[in-house]
Structure formats: structure tokens, C-alpha cells
Amino acid sequence: EADIYQTPRYLVIGTGKKITLECSQTMGHDKMYWYQQDPGMELHLIHYSYGVNSTEKGDLSSESTVSRIRTEHFPLTLESARPSHTSQYLCASSEPGQGYQPQHFGDGTRLSIL
């Protein structure tokens, strides 16, 4: 059962619109991540955050931006959506502590840009 929530689950919208994908977690995790996943493909990291006011770009270049004003909230914004942004976006957080902790994932937002 997920303690990390993404809204909307599905979004179909026209080119040029501004979009914000919401991600919230109730576990108090400092580390949060956004991934992009195309059908049948692996996940690619587009943004990550180590805590409030800390955000970094991931390995996959993305025109999206993120913010981290509160620990529990990590929204992703596209200022002007394009068909190339059509994909599934997954938000995750990872457990605190030393070493390499597993990630918890939301159910994703499937975005279609017309």
C-alpha cells in the first residue's frame, strides 16, 4: 500500500498548456525523485531532492522543473507542454539511514499531450 501519492493519475491536455504533476508522501522521507518511464522501458531519473530547498537534475535531460518547499511535497511542472512530453511520470522517495535504502513509488501519472 503506497504512502506516496500522485495526482492526477491520467492527464490528456493540449500543446502549450502549463502542467503541474503533484507528488506527496506521508513517510517524512528527505530524499525524493522523479522518473520518466516510456512503455516497456526502464526508468530514467529526471530530478531528485535531498531535502527542503534542495533539487538537482537527473541523468535524463528534461524541460520540466521541480520545487521542494515542504518535505512531503515534490511537484513537477512543465511550463509549456509538447507532444514529446507524453510519457509516464513516477515519483519516489527513499528511506533515511546509512547505506542504500529502497525506494517507495507512487502509482504514476500517465501524461498525454495532444
Add this chain to the structure above:
Amino acid sequence: AQSVTQLDSHVSVSEGTPVLLRCNYSSSYSPSLFWYVQHPNKGLQLLLKYTSAATLVKGINGFEAEFKKSETSFHLTKPSAHMSDAAEYFCVVNSGTYKYIFGTGTRLKVLA
């Protein structure tokens, strides 16, 4: 550098027969390894993790995996497949940074 290779993109088994999903990894440091399952239109759910303790790791839903350093493998197994196991499975490696490296996934099909 880290990398993960899932050796099979698709695996089909009959219900009640064993499951083997293969994963090889490459890491410069002592890695942590994870297996996740993704059902359609869902996020990824953690099945099990290896973090340098016991090499045989037991996970949820009857899955287990064995870490073999000499073979750089972390294969996922289950003695008896159930219809509900049909899903996409991802092997993931992390060596202590923000980077979790995902394999390309193995789609498991379970035949009645």
C-alpha cells in the same frame, strides 16, 4: 560505473511451475541490489533487497534472490508461479549515491 542487465525481456511460465528472472550487475563498489514488481498502471513495489548481509534474500509473495559476487548476478526466483505474478519486474543497483540504476525490465507471463 554501475550497470544492470536483465537477460530476458520476456519470460513465460505455467502456473505452478518455478520462476527464474535473471539479473547481472556491474558496480565499482559494494552494491545494494533490489527487485521491484510493476503491475499495469501501477508504480513499482519493492519485492526484496540485498544490502551486504545474507546472500540469500527472502522477499514478499514467496520470491527470493541470491547474491553471487563471483558471477555478479542477482537472479530472482519463486518455486511456484501464480497468475497474480504476471507483471513487469525490474532489477535495480545502487552504490550509495542518488543513482538507482534500473534494468530494462522482464515481463513475466503466467499461463493457466
